[in-house]
Amino acid sequence: MQADRTNTEARAIDWLIRQRDPLFDDWDGFADWLAEDADHAAVFDAVASLDRDLDALPPVDKPSVVTIADAPRRPSRRAWFGGAMAAALVGAVSLSSLGLFGSADRIETLAGEHRTVTLADGSKIEINGASVVEIDKDRPRFARLESGEAMFHVVHRDDDPFVVETGGARIVDLGTAFNVVRRDRQTSVAVSEGIVLYNPDHDNVRLVAGKGIEARDGDRKPPVVKDVDVANVGGWRSGLLVYNGTPLAVVAEDLKRTAGMQVSIAPEASGLSFRGALIIDKNRNRTIADLAALSGTRAERRGDGWILTR
Amino acid sequence: MAFQSKQSMTEPRDRTGAVQGIEGVLLANRDRIVRFLEVRGAGDGAEDLFQDLWMRLTDRRSGPIADPLPYIMRAANNLMLDRYRSARQRELRDKAWGEASATHAPSSETSLISREQLALVETAIAATGERPARIFRCFRVDGLSQRDIASKMGVSLSTVEADLRKVYAALAVIRRQFDAS
Known part of the structure; x- marks a missing residue:
């Protein structure tokens, strides 16, 4: 059934593409296809209807990166500072409720559970499900991603860089939003704003917005920097x-x-x-x-x- | 617009003649048009919709049409899509009211997808890759023909076609997910 549906959809798309040509005139052929199966008209309508909504796409040939979806989720830096007091309070509340999971500084999420922790300095950690993040009250500019995935929005301080540790690696921010995944013996980093340094002491790989790496534990060479789509960094959140x-x-x-x-x-x-x-x-x-x-x-x-x- | 003759660029002097022309073509091809409406989803309502189409086309103050039959068929196709979309809009509105959502007051907005959904659509287009996304934009937003896109991008016509299919297929997947939520 799934395959039929996909196939019908593909045919509907072909017709739609052809009909956008102002000189298209194979309406009888189109009618024949519609007549083949009573569902064809509905499938075509669904595809053509979405196509019409695309009239709202912006006309300029901008870079195809869009951040609107993320915008409400990504408060400006100013907003973080403004809410710093409230944020510190939220942080404190969510931390004290973590006693169940072990030490007060260990945040463990269940699969499918998303949690946001705001640190005293206004930095924010969005933690994906099935993940473990450790933070330390005595080291406010430090977090450790034990396993899983988290998106870090770090308030930058020139004299006091924020450090994220995962596996054996250290990720040092230079004013930033970035996503980190710690899988089995493997670490991925993707940067959506600002710059981070990966393992400044040995690899010293510099990642700017739109770049990422995947490093395996025990790699001899520094990881290769790859392009990532900024719009999709931390896509799990949306x-x-x-x-x-x-x-x-x-x-x-x-x-x-x-x-x-x-x-x-x-x-x-x-x-x-x-x-x-x-x-x-x-x-x-x-x-x-x-x-x-x-x-x-x-x-x-x-x-x-x-x-x-x- | 290419299916209208060049005369439409100037003031149509013989509009009456043009309307008669359209009426003549509608009458001469009545069975064919009704059959098209039928299979296009109108079913038993095809005869009534033929009347709607008649009104639409003869009301319109347009110049003479160079090639009237494809023009009529296109109009019939659009009529059916408009009907589908109004039905969808009612459905969405009823659903919003059913959920007692006061923020979803009915509007005359013609778009059926929200800004958030449009942003997801843009992300999905971008996710198909740089070349397909560009080709799609040229085609759908800038309205270039496939041939023009092929020469502009320095790729073959079949590449353009394949990329367009790919992007539309990705959008179809997204659309189904919108429906489900």
Whole structure:
């Protein structure tokens, strides 16, 4: 069914693209296609309707990076300072409630649980699910990402850089928003604002906005700097995960952290990689159906979660 | 606009003649147009919609049409899309009221997607890659033809076509997710 639907959609898209040509005149061919199946008209309407909404796209050929979606979530630096008192209070409250999880400075989130911690200096840490972050009252300019993923919005101080430690690496901010993922023996950093230094003592890799790295523990050489799309840095916060040839296992791990979804990959599908955008839908079945359709796998329920097979 | 003749650029002197022309074409192709409306989703309502289409086309103060039949078919296609969109808009409005959301007062806004959704759409376009996103913008926003885009970007026509398909496919996925939420 999924494949049929995708196929019908692809045909509808072909018609839509052709019809945008003012000289298009194969209306009989179009009518024949519509007549093939009663669903075709509805599928075409849905696609054509979205296409019409695209009239609202800005006309200039700007760089295709958009931050509107993030804007309300990313307060300006001024706003952080303004709310510093309130923020410190929020920080204190959320920290004192952490006693359940162990020491007061250890913040552990459940899969699918997102939490924001505001530090005394106004810096903010947005923590994705299934993650562990340690902070230390005595070291206000320090945080450790034990495992999982977090987005750091750091208030910069020239004389007192903020340091994030993860695995064996140190990430030093130079006034910044950046996302860090700590996976099994692997660290990814992506910068959306400002500059960070990765391991200033040995690798000393400088990352500006729009750059990122992936480093494996025990790598001999400094990690290679790659381009990242600024709009998608920390995309987990808005429920939009964007991938470009990422192994399915990594996508599954992200879905678990971000949405608490248990997705396992059958061995024969483990070599597949995924390209595309996933929205964390309220209806998780949709998210899985999209992942399956876009990665060429089939999704089946398995216990509390899903398994992707080929 | 290319399907209108050059005469439409000047004041149409023989508008009456042009209207008769459209009426003549509507009448001569009545069965074909009704069949199109039928399969386009009108079903039994196709005859009524043919009347709507008639009104739309004969009301319009436009110049003579160079190639009237494709023009009429395009208008019929748009009529059906407009109907779909008004139905969707009512649906969304009812849903908002059903959820007792006072902030979602009905509006005459013609867009069916929110600003946030439009931003997600833009992100999804960007996520298809730099070249597809650029090609798509040239095509959909700047309104260039596929041929012009191919020569401007120095790629083949089939590359342009494939990239457009790819971006639209990504948008179709996003659209389904909007529907679900």
